Amino acid sequence: MTLDTFRLLSPDVQLHWVFEKGTFxxxxxEGAGGVNLYHLADEGRGLFVEVSIDEExxxxxxxxxxxxSVPLEDYAHGVRLPEV
Structure with missing residues (x-):
């Protein structure tokens, strides 16, 4: 699925695609809550989706x-590579 196609989907259908086809x-x-990053594959390198919980x-x-790749920098601090 392309990014443009994903963005045309309703919010409920977007979440369905993320949870059914995405890879955590x-x-x-961020603030008082967490943000989860998912990857959705396509013919190219795919797309990334951030999901959070609406507390209200x-x-x-x-x-x-x-x-x-720019928004991925927010996740770089959690990456740990093994020593070679």
Whole structure:
């Protein structure tokens, strides 16, 4: 699925795609809550989706969908590579 196609989907369908077809990659803390990062594959390198919990509604929401590597910098602190 392309990023443009994903963004045309309703919020509920976006979440369905993320939870059914996405691969969980990492999480980070923002404010009082957590943000989970998922990857959705396609013919290219795929797209990334950030999901969080809306505390008022008590349900998951898509915060951001992107292809750029720039937003991934927020997750770099959690990456630990083994020593060679």
């Amino acid at each position: 990659l990492a999480n980070r803390w 509604r008590g349900q998951a929401v898509v915060l951001l969908s992107f292809r750029s």
